[in-house]
Amino acid sequence: MLLAAFTWTEFAQQLAAGIREGAIYAGLALAIVIIYRSTRVINFAQGEMATFTTFIAWSLMNQGLSFWAAFPIVLAIAFTGGVAIERVLIRPVENAPVLTIVIITLGLALLLNGLMSMIWGGGNRQFHGPFSTRTIDVGGVPVSVQDIGIVVVSILLVVLLGFFFRFTKVGLGMRAAAVNRDSSRLAGVRVGWMLALGWGIAAVLGAVAGMMIAPVVFLDPNMMQTILLYAFAAAVLGGLDSPVGAVVGGILLGVTITLLGRYVGFIGSTLKLPAALLLILVLLLLRPGGLFGRVTVRRV
Amino acid sequence: MSRLELRNVEARYGPVKVLHGVSLTVGDGELVAVLGANGAGKTTTLRAISGTVRRSGDLVFDGKALSRRTEVTARAGIAHVPEGRGTFSDLSVWENLRLGAYTRRGGIKEDAQRVFSFFPRLEARRNQQAGTLSGGEQQMLALGRAMMARPKLLLLDEPSLGLAPIVVTEIFGALERMKGEDGMSVLVVEQNANLALAHAARAYVLEVGNVVVDGTSDELRANESIRKSYLGY
Amino acid sequence: MRARLWPELSAFAAVAVVVALLPRFVSDFRARELAIVGMYFIALLGLSILTGFNGQISLGHGAFMAIGGYTTAILSVDGFFGHQLRDLWTIPIAGLVAGIAGLVVGIPALRLSGLYLALITFGIAVSFPQLPKEFDHFFGGTTGKILDLAKPPFGLGTTTNNWIYYLTWGIALVLLVAAWLLVRGKTGRAFKAIRDSEVAAVSAGISLPRYKTLAFGISAFYAGVAGSLYAIANAYVNPDVFPIILSVYLVVGLAVGGLDSLFGMIAGAALIYFLQNHADTVARWINHLPALSLDPKQPGIPSVVFGIVLIVVMVLLPTGAGGLVRKLFGLLTSRLYTRS
Numbered sequence: 001m002l003l004a005a006f007t008w009t010e011f012a013q014q015l016a017a018g019i020r021e022g023a024i025y026a027g028l029a030l031a032i033v034i035i036y037r038s039t040r041v042i043n044f045a046q047g048e049m050a051t052f053t054t055f056i057a058w059s060l061m062n063q064g065l066s067f068w069a070a071f072p073i074v075l076a077i078a079f080t081g082g083v084a085i086e087r088v089l090i091r092p093v094e095n096a097p098v099l100t101i102v103i104i105t106l107g108l109a110l111l112l113n114g115l116m117s118m119i120w121g122g123g124n125r126q127f128h129g130p131f132s133t134r135t136i137d138v139g140g141v142p143v144s145v146q147d148i149g150i151v152v153v154s155i156l157l158v159v160l161l162g163f164f165f166r167f168t169k170v171g172l173g174m175r176a177a178a179v180n181r182d183s184s185r186l187a188g189v190r191v192g193w194m195l196a197l198g199w200g201i202a203a204v205l206g207a208v209a210g211m212m213i214a215p216v217v218f219l220d221p222n223m224m225q226t227i228l229l230y231a232f233a234a235a236v237l238g239g240l241d242s243p244v245g246a247v248v249g250g251i252l253l254g255v256t257i258t259l260l261g262r263y264v265g266f267i268g269s270t271l272k273l274p275a276a277l278l279l280i281l282v283l284l285l286l287r288p289g290g291l292f293g294r295v296t297v298r299r300v
Numbered sequence: 301m302s303r304l305e306l307r308n309v310e311a312r313y314g315p316v317k318v319l320h321g322v323s324l325t326v327g328d329g330e331l332v333a334v335l336g337a338n339g340a341g342k343t344t345t346l347r348a349i350s351g352t353v354r355r356s357g358d359l360v361f362d363g364k365a366l367s368r369r370t371e372v373t374a375r376a377g378i379a380h381v382p383e384g385r386g387t388f389s390d391l392s393v394w395e396n397l398r399l400g401a402y403t404r405r406g407g408i409k410e411d412a413q414r415v416f417s418f419f420p421r422l423e424a425r426r427n428q429q430a431g432t433l434s435g436g437e438q439q440m441l442a443l444g445r446a447m448m449a450r451p452k453l454l455l456l457d458e459p460s461l462g463l464a465p466i467v468v469t470e471i472f473g474a475l476e477r478m479k480g481e482d483g484m485s486v487l488v489v490e491q492n493a494n495l496a497l498a499h500a501a502r503a504y505v506l507e508v509g510n511v512v513v514d515g516t517s518d519e520l521r522a523n524e525s526i527r528k529s530y531l532g533y
Numbered sequence: 534m535r536a537r538l539w540p541e542l543s544a545f546a547a548v549a550v551v552v553a554l555l556p557r558f559v560s561d562f563r564a565r566e567l568a569i570v571g572m573y574f575i576a577l578l579g580l581s582i583l584t585g586f587n588g589q590i591s592l593g594h595g596a597f598m599a600i601g602g603y604t605t606a607i608l609s610v611d612g613f614f615g616h617q618l619r620d621l622w623t624i625p626i627a628g629l630v631a632g633i634a635g636l637v638v639g640i641p642a643l644r645l646s647g648l649y650l651a652l653i654t655f656g657i658a659v660s661f662p663q664l665p666k667e668f669d670h671f672f673g674g675t676t677g678k679i680l681d682l683a684k685p686p687f688g689l690g691t692t693t694n695n696w697i698y699y700l701t702w703g704i705a706l707v708l709l710v711a712a713w714l715l716v717r718g719k720t721g722r723a724f725k726a727i728r729d730s731e732v733a734a735v736s737a738g739i740s741l742p743r744y745k746t747l748a749f750g751i752s753a754f755y756a757g758v759a760g761s762l763y764a765i766a767n768a769y770v771n772p773d774v775f776p777i778i779l780s781v782y783l784v785v786g787l788a789v790g791g792l793d794s795l796f797g798m799i800a801g802a803a804l805i806y807f808l809q810n811h812a813d814t815v816a817r818w819i820n821h822l823p824a825l826s827l828d829p830k831q832p833g834i835p836s837v838v839f840g841i842v843l844i845v846v847m848v849l850l851p852t853g854a855g856g857l858v859r860k861l862f863g864l865l866t867s868r869l870y871t872r873s
Contacts, residue, residue, distance in 0.1 A: 172399060
């Protein structure tokens with residue numbers, strides 16, 4: 001059935017490309033999950049926030065900074081911006097209906113998108129990433145250094161976050177605030193700041209994802225829009241509540257979509273997105289909580 | 301010297317006023333009980349202290365006015381074990397205990413050892429999700445969490461609710477020992493007036509948001525109307 | 534609850550009179566602009582039924598408009614089994630096709646609540662434009678389909694734009710009455726009960742599957758009609774006529790109009806049109822503020838203005854224009870009825 005010509009080498013290459021795509025989705029999905037867990041908000045501006053910070057990185061590098069010099073500055077800006085957005089835009093509507101908050105994040109996405117067009121203009125830009133695009137031989141399969149770099153950076157980030165949430169006091173406070181605000185306050189956790197911190201960390205994750213993907217796809221204000229959708233799909237796939245699920249969901253989706261697009265002629269490149277959507281829809285009907293969705297165990 | 305003093309405290313849920321000017325004191329190292337029927341405002345009294353309900357009036361803790369912000373009261377040394385115990389069901393037993401000590405640094409391992417010495421069952425379930433514990437174990441965990449904070453004042457809401465008598469004995473035994481070792485004050489709300497008076501030095505009786513009677517446990521036990529309405533003999 | 538019948542009836546009468554007379558006072562071009570506002574209004578009525586009255590979020594109503602638009606285009610250009618239909622008769626069919634699509638989407642929506650539904654419908658909005666590109670022999674690909682220019686029927690001696698204006702607003706008023714009757718009736722009560730509490734609705738014997746899919750279907754029908762009119766007015770359809778952002782704009786209009794205020798949707802529709810086409814004017818207004826000078830023609834201005842309006846409205850006025858009017862009206866009437 002419509003299968004394209006098949007070689008193992010090419011399959012391995014596609015697999016690698018899928019994992020690279022997946023790593024980006026995973027990063028952004030993780031950002032979505034962290035915000036969702038702490039404030040029960042789906043941040044539709046996550047993509048534009050990431051692109052915006054990537055543009056800042058681009059500007060800094062245009063000023064003559066190297067990528068790794070710009071990197072921490074951008075992360076700091078992203079973190080501050082994320083915290084500020086939570087405090088200024090989300091806090092006042094904390095108890096408003098879901099729709100209100102969804103609309104505000106959509107408004108933020110429009111605003112940031114417009115600002116990018118105003119400040120930097122449209123059109124594609126070459127973004128010089130930290131990794132070379134030359135390929136090296138990994139067990140007989142040519143894989144680009146850039147792809148390996150992206151995956152390694154993503155893994156590092158996930159490990160770092162896991163460590164932060166599991167072993168640090170602030171990380172524990174953030175998890176507590178996400179699951180039980182009242183009890184957290186009683187334990188002395190500054191819940192408001194924990195939520196803002198969640199937005200800050202999410203913005204940092206987005207910034208990293210943006211700076212990683214920009215060298216692959218060219219930088220423009222709409223760079224993250226489709227990627228954000230895949231990230232949503234990945235987050236839903238893994239279960240909106242589960243950071244581990246977001247990562248697994250991202251990789252799984254990246255690989256599935258890449259392979260489907262390459263080997264099922266019918267899907268090609270235009271129907272990847274609808275295919276992803278269909279996948280998610282079917283999954284949600286079978287398992288409403290996602291793959292890693294928590295089955296809440298509680299005894300009273 | 302009194303550790304906590306409430307003067308004319310009022311509290312409301314939206315338009316409904318629940319406390320109409322409650323005044324009470326809790327002394328240093330003293331265990332004080334609040335008794336009353338359902339809806340008398342016992343829980344609300346505790347919530348007014350920890351700032352989890354809208355309130356007005358004078359609240360003095362350790363000689364200073366008490367903040368309205370829950371986080372700040374917790375950091376000032378008030379541990380509140382709320383109705384429903386406030387367990388973090390998704391976190392492990394150990395993480396729950398770590399959260400108890402959130403407001404301070406150091407000594408977490410030693411304090412946890414002390415909690416485990418009181419409640420050995422918690423140590424066995426250290427890495428278990430707290431939501432899977434039995435009711436009694438969750439109450440022990442709640443008390444353990446409060447202990448981890450080394451509070452100056454412990455607010456306990458219905459610790460005996462829904463628990464088997466043997467578990468209740470275990471919990472109150474631990475409470476007495478904790479109080480003795482740390483010199484903390486305790487304000488406990490109880491339906492079970494016999495139990496409360498057995499452990500408390502003094503008690504206040506609330507009716508529809510007002511203190512109607514107060515006195516030492518012996519005085520209250522001797523009061524005939526109290527005996528009829530609350531002690532049931 | 535206050536009897537709200539007479540204010541609504543008089544509001545309707547006022548709207549009808551204004552709608553009927555307005556073209557006499559404005560230019561032909563303005564009539565066309567107002568017609569497009571009317572199309573947004575129709576789509577917003579549908580969205581209001583779904584979100585405002587039934588509590589289901591849809592970020593994908595642009596796709597239902599596109600379905601309506603494409604139905605009209607295909608039927609009037611390629612025809613049905615070689616028989617081309619007059620554009621006018623394609624409008625109800627477009628509504629039905631979109632409505633059926635809505636019912637189909639409504640089925641999975643049953644199991645998805647709140648944010649999941651928002652995500653899935655957003656996914657539909659984003660994926661839909663890919664379909665015409667992929668199946669280009671049927672949809673005409675990226676170039677789309679060119680329709681005949683709409684002509685007034687029965688030899689009416691009016692301009693095309695005036696004709697489209699009257700057609701759109703005529704349909705809009707009929708659909709407004711229909712929506713109003715719907716939300717006041719038994720079905721509307723069921724919708725609202727589900728919105729307020731699904732559990733309570735079920736225990737009162739209301740069938741969730743029936744009413745939730747029904748709401749989706751009706752809502753999509755409205756969007757389909759709007760999309761059909763849009764295609765007729767533009768005389769062509771292609772994927773860019775119904776861009777992804779259209780779905781977002783509709784939600785903006787809904788929020789500004791005030792979720793469950795049918796009349797408020799007129800304000801929402803006007804805002805969508807105005808911000809989309811006259812963002813430069815807004816930028817000039819903003820320039821009156823001290824220390825600001827935006828270039829009104831700069832790319833990105835529409836999005837910036839849209840975003841700011843959206844955020845400000847949602848933070849300051851969470852019940853939208855409808856809520857504001859109701860609040861003012863409530864103040865007024867309570868003044869009238871309380872003797873002091």
